[in-house]
Amino acid sequence: xxxxxxxxxxxxxxxxxxxxxxxxxxxxxxxxxxxxxxxxxxxxxxxxxxxxxxxxxxxxxxxxxxxxxxxxxxxxxxxxxxxxxxxxxxxxxxxxxxxxxxxxxxxxxxxxxxxxxxxxxxxxxxxxxxxxxxxxxxxxxxxxxxxxxxxxxxxxxxxxxxxxxxxxxxxxxxxxxxxxxxxxxxxxxxxxxxxxxxxxxxxxxxxxxxxxxxxxxxxxxxxxxxxxxxxxxxxxxxxxxxxxxxxxxxxxxxxxxxxxxxxxxxxxxxxxxxxxxxx
Numbered sequence: 432x433x434x435x436x437x438x439x440x441x442x443x444x445x446x447x448x449x450x451x452x453x454x455x456x457x458x459x460x461x462x463x464x465x466x467x468x469x470x471x472x473x474x475x476x477x478x479x480x481x482x483x484x485x486x487x488x489x490x491x492x493x494x495x496x497x498x499x500x501x502x503x504x505x506x507x508x509x510x511x512x513x514x515x516x517x518x519x520x521x522x523x524x525x526x527x528x529x530x531x532x533x534x535x536x537x538x539x540x541x542x543x544x545x546x547x548x549x550x551x552x553x554x555x556x557x558x559x560x561x562x563x564x565x566x567x568x569x570x571x572x573x574x575x576x577x578x579x580x581x582x583x584x585x586x587x588x589x590x591x592x593x594x595x596x597x598x599x600x601x602x603x604x605x606x607x608x609x610x611x612x613x614x615x616x617x618x619x620x621x622x623x624x625x626x627x628x629x630x631x632x633x634x635x636x637x638x639x640x641x642x643x644x645x646x647x648x649x650x651x652x653x654x655x656x657x658x659x660x661x662x663x664x665x666x667x668x669x670x671x672x673x674x675x676x677x678x679x680x681x682x683x684x685x686x687x688x689x690x691x692x693x694x695x696x697x698x699x700x701x702x703x704x705x706x707x708x709x710x
Contacts, residue, residue, distance in 0.1 A: 434472050435465060436540050442479060458484075458601050465551070467565045468558060469539060470531035473572035484601045485573060490583035491695045492560025492680070493673045499556050501662045508544075509554075514669050520554040528553065557676065563683035570687075580688055670698060 433445045453459055460483075466472045467487055476483060490498075500516055503509035509516055530539050542552045569578055579600045586593045595605040678696055685692040 432463060433461070434475050435463070435469065435536075436543060438475060438536070458603050460601075464559065467562075467569070468555070469535070470568060471535050471539075473569050477572045481573075483573075483577065485569060485578045486581060486597055486600070487566065487569070487578070488581045488583055488586065489562050489684075490560075492562065492677045493670060493695070495560050495583075496556040496673060497665050499559065513663075513665065516554060517556060517669070517673075520556050520558075523554055524557065560677060561680045563680050563687055566684065566687055582690075667698075674698065 433440075433449065437444060437448070449461055450459055466476075476485070496517075497513065500509060500513050511519060528538065529535065532538075544552055566578075566580060579597065581593060581597065591609055594609055598607070599605040674696055681692050681695050
């Protein structure tokens with residue numbers, strides 16, 4: 432989260448905080464969803480790492496928005512049903528927040544619950560899936576040969592081939608074995624109570640990490656976030672409204688990538704793909 436929350440601390444902090452364990456590996460890096468979304472990040476990357484290779488993984492924006500909401504819900508960061516959360520997102524957006532202005536970095540950091548884990552308070556279910564303008568910003572900031580766009584659906588369908596291609600792109604030996612191709616960060620549990628949510632996101636938890644023994648800390652965290660939960664189905668009406676919202680953004684992205692993205696706008700095709708990837 433250096434480029435979002437710790438940028439003013441400088442590159443020495445960045446290297447020490449995130450890459451202290453570097454031991455001569457060919458490539459190292461970091462990943463963060465919001466780097467693609469935030470208008471001030473491409474310039475910061477270009478200034479300090481002009482030769483960096485950048486990889487953007489894009490998911491069907493409707494599925495992405497719903498998954499984002501469920502992820503936040505299971506962790507106690509969202510208390511509203513999906514439809515109400517989307518409406519709250521629209522109201523917050525209409526209020527005029529602008530992360531692209533001169534005060535954008537300050538405004539963004541002010542919306543974090545804490546700057547250690549960078550949990551974000553603003554609802555961004557809609558904006559994060561409007562990919563075309565985000566890709567255009569990065570294309571304007573870096574040479575085209577330094578940016579690779581990967582579709583999540585391709586990665587889920589053929590993780591080995593896609594991962595090897597990404598390795599080749601960043602200069603890593605593509606023939607090395609892939610250690611783990613199983614899905615990561617799948618939300619299968621939900622915080623037990625609102626109090627548990629507050630404890631999980633308590634701003635002073637960094638101090639607790641240093642004081643509590645690791646086994647006790649991890650056990651407490653698993654208990655607080657350990658209630659089993661199944662993701663509810665999205666209503667057809669909500670899906671239809673989201674498909675309409677993203678249609679122009681998807682068309683613009685398809686033109687940028689020179690790739691057919693019609694399946695992102697077709698409910699039946701979306702469901703078949705989601706079922707295939709889940710299986």
